[in-house]
């Protein structure tokens with residue numbers, strides 16, 4: 001855990017310039033601190049370190065200079081007080097809930113959430129008597145009728161995965177405040193560059209660093225940032241249970257954060273162009289992209305996001321069968337389950353990321369059998385369009 005550095009620079013600059021203290025070698029690029037532990041000067045230093053009278057690294061399960069640097073960058077971009085970095089996005093999601101919830105507590109979660117987070121609610125937390133209800137993402141007012149005396153928090157993602165629906169963060173912030181609930185937002189699809197939920201009242205923001213933050217499909221990572229008092233509880237939980245990010249992955253991520261803004265700008269430019277292309281295509285039934293005027297929550301997206309993100313969702317005419325022919329005809333793009341990568345990726349959510357949900361649950365979450373999710377990468381847009389166009393030619 002590390003408190004945010006209070007520099008008054010633009011976030012793009014912070015992401016480049018925040019840096020662990022230089023060693024005696026005066027390196028320009030930060031070295032990797034591949035060390036499990038750190039040494040003490042003397043007995044008093046050792047005692048004071050463990051008594052937390054001084055802020056220093058003790059053991060890399062607790063903190064490490066590479067993780068701290070990465071966390072500081074995320075905090076600067078999100079406008080957060082503090083954070084903790086995890087070995088994966090799911091480690092961040094799980095540890096955040098597990099640190100803050102008690103047996104008997106109740107969570108209100110948006111109906112459209114990441115598949116494994118869904119499974120966490122249905123398969124893991126009931127073991128500890130932690131329960132949930134889902135609210136409809138297009139009727140946020142209904143949240144209020146679901147609040148019980150045991151409700152502790154509201155949990156949501158926006159844009160959602162895979163349908164790229166948009167939830168109104170300002171509205172969520174108001175409802176959470178009115179009922180004294182914590183508001184947790186998984187901001188993975190937007191990245192801290194496009195959207196800062198804390199501005200709208202979120203208490204904590206969670207990311208899978210595996211996606212846009214790394215952006216090159218190399219490492220798994222997660223991070224939770226937000227209110228210092230809550231992060232302190234998460235830190236204490238994580239310190240005991242051990243989900244910390246490795247220094248190597250933290251180093252990779254911290255370097256990636258230097259290019260996040262320029263990468264995401266290009267992702268969004270390419271994605272908008274692809275969405276516009278698909279919107280006019282005769283074989284496409286429906287296209288969803290937050291910055292398309294036809295998106296049902298276009299106005300909300302414009303209010304809370306800087307651009308529309310890297311993911312475009314669409315449904316082919318002819319449902320699942322057309323979808324399968326489309327996937328088999330793809331030549332350049334990767335068939336993979338990741339997103340936010342420099343390489344464009346096509347995914348079939350119903351048979352991959354959300355296959356653990358029942359068909360009814362998928363329908364409720366707005367995931368049709370024929371839905372295609374494209375994470376638009378950094379290839380030249382003409383090459384992306386060409387591949388999609390030739391694949392669409394082959395569906396029927």
Ligand SMILES: *Cc1c(COP(=O)(O)O)cnc(C)c1O
Nearest residue numbers: 088089090114161188208210221
């Ligand atoms: C990928 C993802 C996660 C989980 O992250 P991992 O790094 O794969 O563990 C959580 N939430 C969302 C929205 C994601 O896309």
